[in-house]
Amino acid sequence: MSDREPLFSSKNIKLLTNPLNVDNPITVQVLGICSALAITVKLEPSIVMAISVIVVLSVSNVVISALRKMIPPRIRIIVQLMVIATMVILVDQVLKAFAYEVSKQLSVFVGLIITNCIIMGRLEAFAMSNRPWPAFLDGIGNSAGYGLILIIVGFLRELLGSGEILGYPIFEKIGIYNIGYENNGFMILPPMALIIIGIIIWVQRSRTKELIEEN
Amino acid sequence: MKSFSNTYIFVFSTIMVVIVAALLSTAAMVLQPLQEKNIEIQEKRNILSSIRIKSSAKDAEELYEKYITGSFVINTVGEKQEGVDAFEIEMGSQMRKTLEQRTLPVFISSLEDGRKIYIVAVHGKGLWGPIYGFVALNEDFTTIYGTNYNHDSETPGLGAEINTDWFGAQFADKKIFNKNGEFISIDLVKGGADPESLNEVDAISGGTLTSDGLEKMLYDCLGSYQTYFKNQMKNNK
Secondary structure (H helix, E strand, O other), rough: OOOOOOOOOOHHHHHHHHOOOOOOOOOOOOOOOHHHHOOOHHHHHHHHHHHHHHHHHHHHHHHHHHHHHOOOOOHHHHHHHHHHHHHHHHHHHHOOOOOOOOHHHHHHHHHHHHHOOOHHHHHOOOOHOOHHHHHHHHHHHHHHHHHHHHHHHHHHHHHHHHHHOEEEEEEHHHOOOHHOOOOOOHHOOOHHHHHHHHHHHHHHHHHHHHHHHHH | OOOHHHHHHHHHHHHHHHHHHHHHHHHHHHHHHHHHHHHHHHHHHHHHHOOOOOOOOOHHHHHHHHHEEEEEEEEEOOOOOOOOOOHHHHHHHHHHHHHHOOOOEEEEEEOOOOOEEEEEEEEOOOOOOOEEEEEEOOOOOOOEEEEEEOOOOOOOOHHHHHHOOOHHHHHOOOOOOOOOOOOOOOOEOOOOOOOOOOOOOOOOOOOHHHHHHHHHHHHHHHHHHHHHEEEEEHHHH
16 A cells, blocks of 8 residues: 555546436446436426435445445345445435425436446446545536436426526516416426427537547 | 455455444434334324325424314225224235225315315325325215325426325316216326216326226225225215
């Protein structure tokens, strides 16, 4: 450990920032779409879901990374699943105790974090072959990249679909309904989440050089 | 890569499982009181919602104290049962028993205008899981004042519509007994209910199985209460 690198070396910072943009799990790797469509009708569940995934992925990444030399390769997927499932159940229990309303809105989707491909993907691809600290950063980065998209989509859908932000009727307050504006009911339906994600992917690809593919 | 012996794999998995089990059971035990409290508050909000009172998690207890002035438990021949708290009764397990063995909760609410409302519990099967709720009746034990339905896992946008305001509001002022005093419950009609009818409401389009389940739930549960309702109607006369 003599060649110990600084905690926030540029390589480590990349682990944190890459998934927010050029390596985003949703818009670039197109993982975790299912939950992104289902729970982004309103902003609050999107934020809670984002936080839940951040907790689950960062802790699971650290645990798996710390155990990586002890885990027998033959049962590594089962061990990974067990760690993820434990974390998800803990998060679910905590939500039920302290944020009951939101946990009801999220319903099965908290439990379904277990099957979120982003998490298994990061454990298998990164935590199994890296030290705990980089694994922690990688976990935070990837789940934050996922959460960021969730929050953007949740924000747009709640604003345009219900005219509210976090339940605050913002469009009503600024009087936009008086000039003939109406909420777009289509925004509340799942297909709109897919279309918004599509638009985000389009904007991101056209603005980021690394992502422009040559034909 | 190192190779691991079978013994190691067994020992490793066993230790993992024990640690995980200990962790989860501790968490479940520590958090259980808080979770039960939340469920109780939700139940109170559901009861309040059946008498058309909107509440939040914060003021639910206070409003419940204010509006729900009493409760008692009856059996299916309408006799009051002592020593049971109406709030503790799980309607789901009661409905699995035979008619004679069921004990049924009744909550009494006094509205601000002095009217008394009687709230009864209902529980049945939807498409994917249980559906349940409360039906509030006026003092004539015939006219519905309000309803509140909930579900665990009905399809969002289809069956899950049963706990929306528009669906619940349809039941207000409908009658569960006909003119001759026979119990007829409420029918959920596909393709639109007759607006003149006193015991029909619109079913949910795309939610046929949930609608059927809800219709059956109302028939079975309100049916279990009907002797009590009839006795009360006689007393009213």
